[in-house]
Amino acid sequence: MSIMRVGVLTGGGDCPGLNAVIRAVVRKGVNGHGFEFVGFRDGWRGPLDGITMPLGIEQCRGILPRGGTILGSSRTNPFAVEGGVERIKDNLAAAGVDALVAIGGEDTLGVATRLAELGVAVVGVPKTIDNDLSGTDFTFGFDTAVNIATEAIDRLHTTAESHHRVLVVEVMGRHAGWIALHAGIAGGASAVLIPEAPFDIEAVCAHVETRFRSEYAPIIVVSEGAVPADGSGMTLVSGEKDAFGHVRLGGIGDRLAHEIEQRTGKEARAVVLGHIQRGGTPSAFDRWLATRFGLQAIDAVADGEYGVMMALRGTSIVRVPLVEGTGELKLVSPQEYAEAQVFFG
Amino acid sequence: MSIMRVGVLTGGGDCPGLNAVIRAVVRKGVNGHGFEFVGFRDGWRGPLDGITMPLGIEQCRGILPRGGTILGSSRTNPFAVEGGVERIKDNLAAAGVDALVAIGGEDTLGVATRLAELGVAVVGVPKTIDNDLSGTDFTFGFDTAVNIATEAIDRLHTTAESHHRVLVVEVMGRHAGWIALHAGIAGGASAVLIPEAPFDIEAVCAHVETRFRSEYAPIIVVSEGAVPADGSGMTLVSGEKDAFGHVRLGGIGDRLAHEIEQRTGKEARAVVLGHIQRGGTPSAFDRWLATRFGLQAIDAVADGEYGVMMALRGTSIVRVPLVEGTGELKLVSPQEYAEAQVFFG
Amino acid sequence: MSIMRVGVLTGGGDCPGLNAVIRAVVRKGVNGHGFEFVGFRDGWRGPLDGITMPLGIEQCRGILPRGGTILGSSRTNPFAVEGGVERIKDNLAAAGVDALVAIGGEDTLGVATRLAELGVAVVGVPKTIDNDLSGTDFTFGFDTAVNIATEAIDRLHTTAESHHRVLVVEVMGRHAGWIALHAGIAGGASAVLIPEAPFDIEAVCAHVETRFRSEYAPIIVVSEGAVPADGSGMTLVSGEKDAFGHVRLGGIGDRLAHEIEQRTGKEARAVVLGHIQRGGTPSAFDRWLATRFGLQAIDAVADGEYGVMMALRGTSIVRVPLVEGTGELKLVSPQEYAEAQVFFG
Amino acid sequence: MSIMRVGVLTGGGDCPGLNAVIRAVVRKGVNGHGFEFVGFRDGWRGPLDGITMPLGIEQCRGILPRGGTILGSSRTNPFAVEGGVERIKDNLAAAGVDALVAIGGEDTLGVATRLAELGVAVVGVPKTIDNDLSGTDFTFGFDTAVNIATEAIDRLHTTAESHHRVLVVEVMGRHAGWIALHAGIAGGASAVLIPEAPFDIEAVCAHVETRFRSEYAPIIVVSEGAVPADGSGMTLVSGEKDAFGHVRLGGIGDRLAHEIEQRTGKEARAVVLGHIQRGGTPSAFDRWLATRFGLQAIDAVADGEYGVMMALRGTSIVRVPLVEGTGELKLVSPQEYAEAQVFFG
Structure with missing residues (x-):
């Protein structure tokens, strides 16, 4: 049986903790599941244009405390490109990729959601500084x-x-x-x-x-x-x-x-x-959350459970359908805003 | 009708966020509920020996970012003192105190639990650097x-x-x-x-x-x-x-x-x-958690709901029976320890 | 013989280390020289309008790590006010002040320089975030x-x-x-x-x-x-x-x-x-420099050496004529700028 | 004319700023003087045992904010090794090294001093967390x-x-x-x-x-x-x-x-x-001082001025004979200790 090969990409605005996710995905994937990895550069532009970089234990050395993303990022939307989906499928096949881990916010995961519906084996990790993704108590970077x-x-x-x-x-x-x-x-x-x-x-x-x-x-x-x-x-x-x-x-x-x-x-x-x-070294909480998201994401790949994203609920990481995180924004409720008014009144 | 008068104390080892709790209790108590406050010094030694200090908006000015506790702390256990409970009841009455907010760990809340059973109107706020109190996702200071x-x-x-x-x-x-x-x-x-x-x-x-x-x-x-x-x-x-x-x-x-x-x-x-x-300024997360614990604790007093302590569940603050937080320690489970082994193996 | 009474003021933009100077002046003045102190509020507005506050060991407790200034600040220029100098002299006399420690930048020390020429017993401490005061290697806050x-x-x-x-x-x-x-x-x-x-x-x-x-x-x-x-x-x-x-x-x-x-x-x-x-807690270097400036400034008062300001030269604090610090700005020289160009070229 | 080739080593306990010196030496050496570099690993063990690593612009990328030293360190003393000096000379010749920049404390620079006397073209950069090297106002790391x-x-x-x-x-x-x-x-x-x-x-x-x-x-x-x-x-x-x-x-x-x-x-x-x-990212002051030491050290090499070490005097970097920094320790003087006693009395 051939070795499972997993692609990883990061999209949208940068966010402390992206590298921690990448490292956890790769460390657990290699050491725990025996997978191989390929990095796609600059968000969806990577699979769209077939731009890859080597990704393994060595590339992840020392990146845990660093902000930004070693994979680069962009706001490229393949659905806005003529034939974009086909190009992505072709490039994934050409790179020998069996599954994809997509780390990003509303836009990046929105693309992932639609690709999942079209049969691409993709697992999502939610990312937003603003903490406004629904489905998860917190996102790293926040x-x-x-x-x-x-x-x-x-x-x-x-x-x-x-x-x-x-x-x-x-x-x-x-x-x-x-x-x-x-x-x-x-x-x-x-x-x-x-x-x-x-x-x-x-x-x-x-x-x-x-x-x-x-x-x-x-x-x-x-x-x-x-x-x-x-x-x-x-x-x-x-x-x-x-x-x-x-x-x-x-x-x-x-x-x-x-x-x-x-x-x-x-x-x-x-x-x-x-x-x-949004730059620089992540807080301890964000490193912990990002790492746990990464560990769970690659376990989901190992389980063959696609079309899901990771979410924090209390102190547990759970898998929820990708659409849950890309439906509506999580806003501050009137009750939550009112609670703080005693200090602001 | 006379004005409600609330005592506040902090017990056990110090912990970043204690002052944030005190400030939230007092700000919401005064501005939101019209209560008066009295501070008891050095944990249970305060009510045991009748040692008080003034506590109001003025005393809480500027304390949010400061570690330690303006009320002082100790590990005094009134149940280890002959006639301790009676002395506490007498001193609470002498100070005109209608209800007590006790902020502390296993030991401090253990005393609160027993006093609640003996009819003292007490509300607890959990505190431990070690994060080992059951009943709450996290404690401030951790x-x-x-x-x-x-x-x-x-x-x-x-x-x-x-x-x-x-x-x-x-x-x-x-x-x-x-x-x-x-x-x-x-x-x-x-x-x-x-x-x-x-x-x-x-x-x-x-x-x-x-x-x-x-x-x-x-x-x-x-x-x-x-x-x-x-x-x-x-x-x-x-x-x-x-x-x-x-x-x-x-x-x-x-x-x-x-x-x-x-x-x-x-x-x-x-x-x-x-x-x-355990010293110095609390992180933003701990200030937020401690403040929300304080707001909810004084609301519990206003609701006349005693014998409870505050707990974080997901992103909500809930009230749970005091015994829940003082029963058994919350330990790292074998699953949680195993999850991290990929990095340690 | 009556006890020496010293006024202290801080002028201009705030700067981390102002409180450290005030504390050092007072601690050394009280404990080392037996002086009494009075605080003038909001820079030169204090002596101009006779606005004072108590200043002693107690007021200086805990201020070392805090940014800003407990005395307040302003950009008031008494020479721009009709009869300003006379009002200052009268208010100093009314407050029983024998000497003044003025902490500030070009403008504040410029006023001090002119007052010294008019016979006011004043000692200056240089302050500027921008580090552009001549006469001293560095200023605190920078x-x-x-x-x-x-x-x-x-x-x-x-x-x-x-x-x-x-x-x-x-x-x-x-x-x-x-x-x-x-x-x-x-x-x-x-x-x-x-x-x-x-x-x-x-x-x-x-x-x-x-x-x-x-x-x-x-x-x-x-x-x-x-x-x-x-x-x-x-x-x-x-x-x-x-x-x-x-x-x-x-x-x-x-x-x-x-x-x-x-x-x-x-x-x-x-x-x-x-x-x-320019806000918040000073770095260790700035606390050390500000403290040493304060110690030397009050020693200058004790020595009756007025019309001087403190300056850092190497690792020594020296006293230089006030005019030295308020003459021309200390600019980056072409050589210093060129030295760094290897990184910027 | 052949290109000048410079060896660099770091010895003794690690110290924030070592990498900043290395980077400045290399950046100025390559871009300003057209030199080539070779790194010797682990202090004097590198030249003693002929252990080298590539050193150029690429190796220095991103190291400015990082603690430790990319060259590694040790406390090896070649004078304690039979034939140590000859081995060093042979290895320097074998590596084609025309001059050496040695970054270290009392011990490392002591070796440099003796090698300089034996004709090795060496320039020193002082390093000690403890700030006890004479000849310089401050050392980086302190x-x-x-x-x-x-x-x-x-x-x-x-x-x-x-x-x-x-x-x-x-x-x-x-x-x-x-x-x-x-x-x-x-x-x-x-x-x-x-x-x-x-x-x-x-x-x-x-x-x-x-x-x-x-x-x-x-x-x-x-x-x-x-x-x-x-x-x-x-x-x-x-x-x-x-x-x-x-x-x-x-x-x-x-x-x-x-x-x-x-x-x-x-x-x-x-x-x-x-x-x-002694670990982790250097303060801004230490990065500035270390960088300036590095720039001056490679300029000394370019000037052919060997047997010197860099020193901070006020805000200037000067070159002093290596023996000055390795003679006696710079201790706290009774006057400096007394100055602070007002706070400790």
Whole structure:
């Protein structure tokens, strides 16, 4: 009987823990199941264009603590390419690949879901910094991002208080406010604004003034996807210049700081954390979660159980149908948002 | 109707997140429920001897990121004191306390359990660095300890490889190997030894030699409570001296390093992480978990639901009977230990 | 003989280490010299408006590791206020203050210099994140900022490489490129752009393309005060929108990323570190330097040596005339910039 | 004219920054001077036994932030080997090496000094965690060690205060107390004991009791090489057992904690930081210093200036005769120790 040969790819935005998944898949696959591996480069572009790289114990040495992905990544969607599916099937066959482990978010796993329906033997591992994939309690990368954002908030407290300033911290979260909510609670923010609940700029400003009366300097954490409620009177700002005469405005963080300063007369500054939330070494939790996802994923391949993705439920890793993770987004519920309001009220 | 007055105490070893619980209990109690608070100092010694301190919004300012506990701690057991229970009841009454929030581990909550049976209105919040309390997925403090241990292992990898040495890292865990298991997986250890599975010193040494042949320098993570299997031939060492002629041996980490060096001829060194695992600022996860425990605990008081403790199940905080958390220890199962063996084999 | 009474104030932008200076001044002043202290709030606004706070051993407890300043800060300039100098002299007399320790940067020490000329007994402690004060090898706060920027660059490397992107990191430094230079060297940046040397955008883009050919993804560190050379053809960009349709452009970091993307066709992203560089706990080096500055400053007061500021020379703290630190800025020399070019070429 | 070929080796205990030196030497050597390189493995064992490895731009990729040394290390002394010098000369000739860059501490540079006298073209780069090499203001690795020790002390403060305990922290420093002194100042220790000043155990205990009366819990930082003064009455302890019945005593940290507990009746615990001080990623300062040492070292080779080592003086890197760095140790002076006593008194 021939040796089972497994392809691995990582797609979408990078995320601390991707390398930990790859390493676990390969270590368990080689040492536990006797499989061989081939790496596909840059997400779905790899199988689409037949771009591979060697992948084995040696390539995985020392990668556990490293951010990013040794396989590279992209947002290539083979279903947007004429004949894409056929090319993928041909390239998998040409590479002698019997099964595929696809590590990625909504888009990458969406492709995996459709390929599985078309008969490709694929197992998924969910990945999103934003923690907004349904079906799993947490995704790896999220804990690292929350730690980085919390450490930034810790640092900003002293600036806020020494200068009697409002500080607005913009964190990742296009559709879901998980990073803002967790980092806001952990960092002791005085308000958290999330995409799920359009905010009232007047209420935010009233809150800022209350905080100053009690001698606290407010720190406001805002998801990049948060928006003012319709009719709240907050308009797009324009024209503010920095010390060098450059216009420095744009995202919700900057706009909000500007608006608060205009309305309350308090100095307000924005910090946009951006890409530092998604790079670098993963937290211990994320390494543990990513490793366990990887171990279970290759076991699923060994069991011949395809069309599934891994999910954390409590402290167990379970396999759920791929569609579960790529159906609807997991959003912060009104109850969860309300629970934290005692600190933000 | 008079205002509800709630006492709070923290018992047992300190643990990152205690202050976050206290702050959440008080913030929600005052702002959400209109309660008043009194702090009892140094665990059960506070109510036993009537030692209190003021506790309100002001005392909780700025404590969220700080390790330790503003209330102090001790291992005092009132049931070991003649008339202890009566003194506690008297002192609670004297302080006008209607209900008590007790934050602590097996011992502290064990006392709470018995006091609840004797009619004291008490709600518990579980606390253990070791993560060995049953009834809850995780306890706060554990994630911080695992992060610290993982960072230490990251640092030791380079020393091990540059010097072709064996490094033994002793972490906390008297009865349960959770910290060793999680930090070992996250840090890429080549072996993890835990109390639940007495180890075979010959197998450990064989593993060390295998690792050296493949050019890796082994890092072995060992719980403080791990022990050699009966008849494994590992004896208590004695007499090794450091560069200054002092005998520097003792705990399992030191003994294991000595034994490996004697048997394999490879240089081996031990690092005992000790108290740095339990002090200092909590990780974001622990602040979030501790805060949510605190919010739920004071809500339980408001609901008049006593004799319960808080527990994490998935991403929800639930209330479970106090006895659940103080019955038997939560140990690493053979399956969980086996899952990680692919990295350690 | 009456007890010597010393006022302390902190001015300008906050900086990790301010509290360490205050603590050292007070601890040595009380325990070593038997002085009394009074704190002036919010920089020169304190003595100008007679706003004081108690300052002694108790107020300094636990502040060593904390960022910001317990005295508050401002940019108030008493020489810009009608009768400001007289008000300061009157308020110092009213508070019974015999001497003043002023901790601050160019502006704060500039005021101190002029007050010293007018007979006020003042000793200065230099402070600037940017490290651009002449007369001293280093100022506290700088090392912390460089560590934070370096850690951010470490994190961004993996994103740059996984996504084949250019990452531009904007760091502090309005007039001097010290943070960019040190963090660029420490973080392994592929180019560093500083205010002292206007850059040629075509050379930067050529460098980006060279890096990609050798399979490195470039990270470019840019001081907030860096500017394109005249006639380099780089224009102010405008109109780029983020995923939400908001214009997100402004500072040199954003403008540079946009320009590189336009010219090279490579995806480029900017991260603006901003205020997280100046908040939070100081590095060990900064705590040591700030503490030693404080010890020497109060010794200067005890010696009756006024009109001086503290300076680091090698490993010694020396006293230099205040004017030395407030004369001209310490800039990166062409030689120092050239030394690093081997990494950036 | 043939291309210059340079050998590089690293000797002695590992130290964060070794890889940064290697990278700077190679990058500047290749790109700036057109040199070729060969790596010698494991300190002087490499040239002694002719063990080499390829060394070029490719090998240095990504090593800047990594602890340890890609060349390996050892404490081999060729002068202790019959015919060692001849073997080194022969092996250097066989490898076509025109000059050697030796990176190491007292021992490694001592060998370099003697080889230079025997005509070998060698340039030295000083390395010691302990910062006790004379001739240079600081050595790389020291700042990283101090940061790690300071962070540990920060963490231990909360444990000390929550439990009313004495905590003893043992740090590196066999002959010199630099790490203890700097980390003690930066961490706010209440006493620092160093090898240069044998301590009076009665004075230490009196200090402990004073601290408790003022409600502080003392943290005592002790160098591994610190010793009690003759006749101070402190004896070697023996026999104390941990919770598992194992004798856990040995180094000065453990002995001191035991002695304080015996004499004062206060609970005392020791933490021995050990190898975590010398592993892992270097601080920004150490990367900057190591990089600049490397750049200057290869420039010295290019200048044909042998028999020198690099040294930091203020902010400049200078070349000093190798003997300067290998003559006598740089110890903490009585004045420097006294300066800090205001915090420890």
